[in-house]
Every structure is written in C-alpha cells, then in structure tokens.
Amino acid sequence: MYVAAKGGEKAIENAHRLLAHERRGDPSVPELSLEQITEQLTLAVDRVMCEGSLYDRELAALAIKQARGDLIEAIFLLRAFRATLPRFGGSEPIDTGAMAVRRRISAAFKDLPGGQVLGATFDYTHRLLEATSDSESAQEPARAPSVGAMPRLTDLLGADGLIEGSPQANADGRIGDLTHDPLNFPADRDLRLQNLARGDEGFLLALGYSTQRGYGRTHPFAGEIRHGEVEVEFTPEELGFPVPLGRITVTECQMINQFGGSGAQSPRFTRGYGLTFGHCERKAMAIALVDRALRARELAEEIKAPAQDEEFVLSHSDNVQATGFVEHLKLPHYVDFQAELGLLRRLRSEFERDARAPSLPEAAE
Amino acid sequence: MNAPTYNFAYLDEQTKRMIRRAILKAVAIPGYQVPFASREMPMPYGWGTGGVQVTASILGPDDVLKVIDQGSDDTTNAVSIRKFFIRTAGVRTTTSTQAATVIQTRHRIPEAALGENQILVYQVPIPEPLRFLEPRETETRRMHALAEYGLMHVKLYEDIARHGHIATTYAYPVKVDGRYVMDPSPTPKFDNPKMDNCAALQVFGAGREKRIYAIPPHTAVHSLDFDDHPFERYRLDGSCALCGATDSFLDEVITDDRGSRMFVCSDTDYCDTRRARSHAAEAKEPAHD
Numbered sequence: 001m002y003v004a005a006k007g008g009e010k011a012i013e014n015a016h017r018l019l020a021h022e023r024r025g026d027p028s029v030p031e032l033s034l035e036q037i038t039e040q041l042t043l044a045v046d047r048v049m050c051e052g053s054l055y056d057r058e059l060a061a062l063a064i065k066q067a068r069g070d071l072i073e074a075i076f077l078l079r080a081f082r083a084t085l086p087r088f089g090g091s092e093p094i095d096t097g098a099m100a101v102r103r104r105i106s107a108a109f110k111d112l113p114g115g116q117v118l119g120a121t122f123d124y125t126h127r128l129l130e131a132t133s134d135s136e137s138a139q140e141p142a143r144a145p146s147v148g149a150m151p152r153l154t155d156l157l158g159a160d161g162l163i164e165g166s167p168q169a170n171a172d173g174r175i176g177d178l179t180h181d182p183l184n185f186p187a188d189r190d191l192r193l194q195n196l197a198r199g200d201e202g203f204l205l206a207l208g209y210s211t212q213r214g215y216g217r218t219h220p221f222a223g224e225i226r227h228g229e230v231e232v233e234f235t236p237e238e239l240g241f242p243v244p245l246g247r248i249t250v251t252e253c254q255m256i257n258q259f260g261g262s263g264a265q266s267p268r269f270t271r272g273y274g275l276t277f278g279h280c281e282r283k284a285m286a287i288a289l290v291d292r293a294l295r296a297r298e299l300a301e302e303i304k305a306p307a308q309d310e311e312f313v314l315s316h317s318d319n320v321q322a323t324g325f326v327e328h329l330k331l332p333h334y335v336d337f338q339a340e341l342g343l344l345r346r347l348r349s350e351f352e353r354d355a356r357a358p359s360l361p362e363a364a365e
Numbered sequence: 366m367n368a369p370t371y372n373f374a375y376l377d378e379q380t381k382r383m384i385r386r387a388i389l390k391a392v393a394i395p396g397y398q399v400p401f402a403s404r405e406m407p408m409p410y411g412w413g414t415g416g417v418q419v420t421a422s423i424l425g426p427d428d429v430l431k432v433i434d435q436g437s438d439d440t441t442n443a444v445s446i447r448k449f450f451i452r453t454a455g456v457r458t459t460t461s462t463q464a465a466t467v468i469q470t471r472h473r474i475p476e477a478a479l480g481e482n483q484i485l486v487y488q489v490p491i492p493e494p495l496r497f498l499e500p501r502e503t504e505t506r507r508m509h510a511l512a513e514y515g516l517m518h519v520k521l522y523e524d525i526a527r528h529g530h531i532a533t534t535y536a537y538p539v540k541v542d543g544r545y546v547m548d549p550s551p552t553p554k555f556d557n558p559k560m561d562n563c564a565a566l567q568v569f570g571a572g573r574e575k576r577i578y579a580i581p582p583h584t585a586v587h588s589l590d591f592d593d594h595p596f597e598r599y600r601l602d603g604s605c606a607l608c609g610a611t612d613s614f615l616d617e618v619i620t621d622d623r624g625s626r627m628f629v630c631s632d633t634d635y636c637d638t639r640r641a642r643s644h645a646a647e648a649k650e651p652a653h654d
Contacts, residue, residue: 008441009448052569076409083405084371182400182575185503311501319571325490331412331442334435334616335472335631339534339553341617342599347528 013179028355037061046249046278047071052078053179053198053295054085075321090175092242096252096275097152099228107222108152108256114150119227121281153224154254154271155244163256163269184310184317192294192297192314196287197276199317205282207307208289216293216305219258220272227251227279238302240315251276257292270299374421374454380404384422384577390567391579396541397494397509403575413446414572416469416488423568424450424467429457431465436473436614436631443471462634472535476555476613476635479565481582484525487550487581488570492578493540494548514546517589525594534599540587541580555600555614560586605630 024031038045048060052075060078067073103119106112118124126203143345157163168190176191183191196204211218214277229249233242255272274284293307294314306312372378380402386483406414412466424430430450434443438460446469447458459465460474471488479485495505498516517538522534529598531537538553541547549560550569560567567580574640580586604611605628613635615628630636 008439008444012444013440045498076405078409079405084375086377090479179405182401182402182404184636311503316504320405321410323572324409324414328411328490331471332435332440333472333551335553335614336535336551337585338617338631339555339599342601343534345389346530348652350529359431 005212013057014100023066025143032065033059033067034058037064043279044069044071046276046280046284047073047201048078048325050280050283051075051198051200052082052278053083054078057344072323078325081322087180089234089236092235094230094232094248094250096226096230096250097155099150099230099250099252100247101150101228103227104150104224105222105226106224108153108224112153112156121202134215150226152226154256157223157256157269161266161268164271166271166273180219183312183314186297187310187314191306193273193287193291193308194273195314195317196274196290199287200282200319200322201283201286203317203319203322204286204290206283207293207313208286210305211289211307213292216296216308217270218270218292220255220289220292221257223254223256225251225253225281225284227281249278251279251284253280253281253288253291255285255288270295371453372556373426373586374424374450374456375407375422376404376418380418384418387577388419388422388452391577392566392581394545395584396545396547396578397594398537398571398576398578400575401577403572406442406572407419408445409448410573412442412488412490413469413471413615415448415570415574415577416471416486417470417570418449418567418572419570419577420469421454423486424454424456426454426456428466429459429463429464431468431634432470433468433473433634434471434477435616436475436635437589439633446484459608460634461636462632471541472551472553473614473631474552474559475531476610476630476632477638478559479563481564483565485563485565487552487569488548488566489548489569489576491536491550491575492569492571492574492576492611494536494546496528509545512544514540517546518591521589522600522614523593523601529587530597531594537596538589539610540589542584543587546581547586553599553614554588555598557588557596558598598621600630606637608643610636610639 003084026210038057041064044064045060046058048071049055049057051064052060055061059081060074063074063077064071066077101114103121104114106116106118112141154163154166158165176188177234178193178194187195210216211306212220227250229247231247233244234245235242253259253274257270257272259267259269271290274287274291276284278285290307290313293305294310296303296308298312301308303309376384383402387399391397391399400525403415403418404416408414408417420430430447432438432443432447436441437464450456451458462468462479466474467484469486469488474485491504493505495508495517498520499505499552508516513526521531521533524530533554534552536548536551537557539549539557539560549557562583562585563573563580564582567584569578572579576611588596601615602613605613605615607629610630613630613632616628616631618627619625620627
C-alpha cells in the first residue's frame with residue numbers, strides 16, 4: 001500500500017536532533033568555547049565577518065560553532081541576523097592612511113616611508129605539518145620598532161601624478177547599499193566594492209587568478225597591502241560633527257595596474273582596490289584584481305573575459321545566494337519532473353511509432 | 366552578546382513597507398517584474414525567500430496561512446516555512462485551500478478555485494522568462510520595455526520544428542493583460558489556465574533575484590502559443606488511486622522494483638477533501654438489506 005510522504009514534520013525534528021548530536025561530537029571531548037574560536041581560529045572568524053558583512057567577532061565565532069565549521073553556513077547565519085538589525089546611518093569614510101599598522105608590505109618598492117612590516121604571515125613559513133603544540137613552541141613575539149607615519153604608496157605616487165587619483169565620494173551623494181536596494185546594472189564603484197567585499201573568497205580568487213592568466217589581463221603590481229586598526233567615526237545629525245565609535249581591523253590592498261590615459265590625459269597607472277574586515281589578505285588581493293578588471297567599461301577597454309563582465313561577476317559572487325540556489329535542487333521537484341516525464345514518454349512513443357511506420361517523405365525542412 | 370529579538374512575521378516594519386510598495390507597483394503593472402530590496406532571510410536562497418518575504422509583508426494577525434510545496438502541505442520545505450510563520454507570527458495555519466486567506470506555494474496552484482478573499486503567493490526561482498534565451502538583465506529589461514518577445518516565439522517554434530510539440534512542460538511562459546510576458550514559476554503547464562481570470566490576487570516573490578510581480582484579480586493570462594499549435598494543457602490520462610479524481614494533476618509513485626506504478630493527486634488537500642466527501646456520502650446512504 002502506498003504511504004504518501006507524510007511525516008515531514010517529524011522527520012525534520014529528528015534531523016535537527018541528529019544534527020545537534022553530531023555537532024557536539026564525542027561528549028567525552030571538551031566542548032569548544034567561543035573564546036577558543038575567536039582566539040585560535042581568528043582567520044576563520046575574519047572571513048565569516050567579512051563575507052557576513054557584520055563586524056562582530058563573538059557572533060561570528062558563534063556562527064562558526066553552530067555551523068560545525070562550515071564557513072559558508074556560518075556566513076549565512078550571520079547575514080540572516082544582520083538583515084534584522086536597525087540602521088542608524090553610515091559612518092564617515094575610514095582613513096587607512098592613519099591606520100595603526102600591524103602589517104604593511106609593498107611589492108613595488110624595496111623600501112618606502114614607514115618601511116616594510118611583515119607582521120604575522122604565513123608567507124615565508126615552510127608548509128610542514130608540525131605536531132608540536134603552539135604552547136610548547138610559543139616564544140614572545142619580537143617588538144616592531146616603532147615607525148613614524150606610514151603614508152600610502154598610492155598617495156606618494158599620486159603626488160607625482162604617476163597614478164590616477166582615488167575616486168572621491170561625492171560628498172552629498174548617497175552611498176549605494178545592495179542590501180537595501182536591488183543591484184542594477186551598470187553598477188558604480190560603491191556597489192561593486194560592496195559586492196566584492198561580501199563576495200565568496202574562492203570565486204574572487206579564481207576570477208583574479210584568471211586575469212593573471214590572460215583572461216582580462218591588467219598587469220598588476222601589489223603596490224601596497226596593509227593590515228591593522230582604523231577608527232570608525234559617525235556624524236550624528238544632532239551634533240553635526242563626527243564622533244569616534246571605535247576601532248575595527250581591516251586589510252587593504254592597492255593594486256597598481258598598467259597605464260591608462262587618453263588624448264586629454266597623460267599616461268598614468270590605474271588602480272584596483274580591495275578592502276576587507278579583519279585579516280583577509282588573499283581576498284583583499286583578489287578583490288583588487290577583480291575590481292580593476294571590472295573597470296574595463298569605465299576605462300574603455302575591450303570586454304572579453306569573465307572577470308571583466310560586471311553582470312557575470314556581481315551576479316554570481318555571493319556565496320549565500322549561490323549555495324542556496326545550488327542546494328535547492330535537493331528540494332522536491334516532483335511535479336516538474338512529472339511534467340517532463342509525460343512529454344518524454346509521449347515523444348518516445350511517437351518516435352517508436354514513426355520508426356515502425358513505412359518511411360514518409362520529410363514533412364518539414 | 367546582543368540577544369536577537371524579532372518583529373511580528375520576522376521582518377521589521379520598514380522592510381515590510383518597502384515590500385508592500387513593490388507589491389502595489391506590481392499590482393498596478395500586471396506581469397511587470399518590480400525590483401525590490403530583498404533581505405537575507407533565515408532560510409537559504411532558492412528555498413522560498415521571495416515568497417516568504419511577500420507573505421511576511423502581507424500577513425496580519427487574523428490571517429489563516431496555508432503553505433504547500435509540490436501541491437502538498439506535508440513536504441519538508443512546506444512544513445519548514447509553515448513552522449517559521451507559526452514561530453515568528455503566531456498566525457493560524459491550515460491545510461484547507463478553502464479556509465486559507467494566504468496560500469504560499471511552490472510549483473503548484475491548488476486544484477480548487479480560489480476566491481477574492483484569498484492571496485496566492487508563489488515562490489519564484491528565476492523570475493525572468495527570457496533568462497534562458499538572454500542571460501543579461503540589461504538586455505532582457507530592454508526587451509520587456511519594447512515588448513520585444515520575438516525570441517520567445519522563435520524558441521517555441523524551434524521546439525515544434527524539432528519535437529513536433531512545444532517542449533516546455535513547466536514554467537510555461539504567459540502573457541499578462543496583453544502586455545508583459547511573465548514566468549509563472551515552475552508550475553506544470555497544467556496549472557496555467559488557473560491563472561487566467563483568477564478571482565484571487567496572485568503575487569510572485571523571487572528573493573535571490575530581488576523581483577516581485579503580480580497578477581491582479583480577474584486579469585487575462587494567456588499561455589503563449591501559435592494559431593496552428595494552440596496551447597495544450599497536459600495531464601496524464603488516468604485517475605487518482607486514492608480518490609479517483611480524473612481532473613487533477615497526478616504524481617507518479619513507483620511502488621516496487623518491478624515497474625509497478627500508481628498515480629495520486631499532487632494536491633493533497635484536494636484529494637483528502639474528495640475522500641472525506643465520499644466517505645460522508647457513503648455514511649449517509651441508507652444501508653440496503
């Protein structure tokens with residue numbers, strides 16, 4: 001006897017219980033604390049904050065724990081929470097030139113004002129699995145000599161006119177927000193950079209990589225990558241002047257790319273720009289590459305590679321959207337499948353009937 | 366830590382107002398896709414976030430909600446969405462098509478005719494009927510603006526040339542009020558005629574694609590076709606094994622590994638109602654000696 005797929009409600013409850021059980025794992029192993037995640041899985045927390053577009057280390061850690069370490073799921077949890085938060089306004093632009101720098105490198109100059117500061121990086125580690133725990137091997141970190149001002153390389157080049165100016169926000173223009181307005185094309189720089197900052201690291205990494213392999217080549221140099229704390233300021237309407245809200249950690253990448261210029265303008269380097277919450281260096285670089293590739297229209301370059309195609313890139317960068325739609329294929333599609341099955345059977349029976357029938361002259365071209 | 370608190374039906378009132386404005390615009394321009402600032406919902410994109418946002422925006426405390434997926438109230442995602450509204454809005458829910466004031470659906474239109482006091486909310490994955498012919502939004506918006514729908518007719522014609530039939534079996538495109546070509550969401554084309562001159566308001570929500578569109582009550586909805594190849598409503602020739610219906614859309618169920626099959630109504634409320642009615646009729650009939 002046929003039993004309709006009843007009991008969905010019970011099945012879901014049981015699945016949730018099993019999920020909670022599996023998330024906890026072996027109960028004889030101590031449970032992860034949020035402090036352990038915020039302190040020891042810092043880069044995972046940074047990625048979830050960045051793509052979740054919510055600067056809150058504790059909530060990001062909670063999301064990572066709840067998602068069993070599935071970072072896209074954690075990003076999704078954070079985004080769904082963020083969507084319900086009230087907005088009270090937009091901050092003043094942050095000044096990365098005044099950053100309390102923890103890491104700053106330039107691949108364009110051997111030395112520059114403020115120097116090169118490696119900071120905490122995997123860059124020159126040997127990727128050998130080492131079983132010793134951090135507490136055994138930990139040594140006091142070396143203190144960086146206090147350096148003076150650390151002007152941005154692009155500002156130094158800009159002073160000589162060697163690089164195009166950084167686009168200035170229109171003071172009374174509204175900054176776009178694709179979480180509050182649907183994305184329309186063509187999209188301007190504010191929306192593009194917001195989209196890329198929220199975009200999936202893997203997707204942007206692959207697109208940036210493709211530009212290096214000739215699909216929309218931009219001849220990039222890592223002009224400067226800096227990571228550290230910046231102050232966030234906000235101007236309440238009733239005060240009329242900016243007040244500090246606190247500090248956030250960001251990573252900024254300024255790519256310097258091959259020349260632009262025109263009959264009216266002297267040749268100069270162009271820019272690609274990437275900014276992320278936390279320490280997401282790989283992603284900041286990928287954003288900068290893709291940002292520059294997406295300026296093809298603005299710089300009158302021929303658009304022929306995926307990374308230059310703004311509709312393609314901006315419509316597919318969001319991993320919460322992508323994972324939802326890919327995974328929705330798990331939902332039942334009985335009725336559509338039934339409709340397809342009906343047509344297929346009809347076509348097959350017509351095919352067999354025609355194959356049996358004596359050949360007729362072609363009815364149609 | 367900031368303890369999360371949520372508004373009635375999850376969305377904050379400002380967001381609801383924004384969505385209601387989009388719905389009003391959609392009603393004013395039948396079949397036109399209105400961009401709206403879709404929010405991140407606590408369920409995945411592609412799982413009904415558009416429909417959920419529309420429902421959340423129109424739901425009042427007195428509404429009675431029905432949620433179906435594949436025609437059934439009991440499929441997992443329908444259960445999940447219904448529970449979401451029970452939890453966040455505390456509204457009454459029902460499985461009865463008649464009793465509901467708001468029906469959120471995925472992939473089906475109920476078999477029972479809908480009335481003017483009802484709103485049917487569709488979950489839409491890809492709102493753009495021209496998307497698979499032209500991937501670019503900038504291009505398709507222009508085509509809609511100019512009512513340039515030749516490409517769609519060419520596609521349907523090519524189907525006929527190749528297969529002898531129009532090979533679109535679900536999400537079959539319609540023209541609304543003689544103007545906009547619209548995607549009815551992936552409902553089987555069997556359901557298309559129910560959209561025409563329907564007494565209920567039909568609202569379509571696409572969350573990931575950030576579009577809302579609507580068919581106001583009693584609006585003409587025409588399934589695209591040709592004079593010599595008129596629209597055909599496909600229904601498997603057979604009757605429901607449970608209620609005997611010969612007019613409903615049937616789900617095929619494979620019952621063993623020797624090729625046995627049975628067919629049952631996809632609309633579970635329709636099937637249950639018919640069975641309850643026939644039981645009642647049997648009970649009423651005087652017993653024969």
